[in-house]
Amino acid sequence: MDFKFLKKDNLPYIIIVALLLVVGYQYYDSHNEDDDAKEFLKINTSGVTDKNKALESGSSDLAIERASVEKKEIMVHISGAVNKPGILRLDSNKRVIDALDLAGGARDDADLDKINLAAKLHDEEKIYIPKIGEVQSNISSLASSPSSSASSSKININSADLNELTKIPGVGEKTAQKILDYRANNSFSSIEDIKNVPGIGDKKFESMKDYISTY
DSSP states (O other), X not given: OOOGGGSGGGHHHHHHHHHHHHHHHHHHHHHHHHHHHHHHHHHXXXXXXXXXXXXXXXXXXXXXXXXXXXXXXXXXXXXXXXXXXXXXXXXXXXXXXXXXXXXXXXXXXXXXXXSOTTOBOOTTEEEEEOBTTOOGGGOOTEEOOTTOHHHHTSEETTTOOHXXXXXXXXXXXXXXXXXXXXXXXXXXXXXXXXXXXXXOOHHHHHHHXXXXXXX
């Protein structure tokens, strides 16, 4: 083999060529690594993107379902000292004050202290607005539909006065007054809410639950 090209005069050229080969190889190798990294990131981020889309879709469906529940239409009957008594159609998340507004508001002789304006409405509910001076025993501020005789015999803890509340088993005048004090700033959405009243625990609630209602 002829090694004349390894002469001392050619050594600089040999070193330059070797360096170019090394630089070229490193450049090629780094580009291959970048391509591999991009492909790896593309594969892994695609899974995250799909999960995010699924979560967004699920959240959207849940929001639509909640909105449909909140906007369920109910019918209530309002009468008594109101300007426009009759049948009203409202969303299920409305309260007595909303029904009163829809009925043209209360008349001047209405006794609004006798009812709970913050109580939630229920389908087929009867709302009676009493007049000032009207005898309590002759009115039912918030009475449920007569379609259920069992519920009509129960005491409405959202509207009952002191005497009516004492008819509930286990409820004396002191407990009845605590219920009225609590009701001054709150409404009972379910009968279980009465356990929020001081002095009424699980044991007392068990003796009361079959005799009370919230509408």
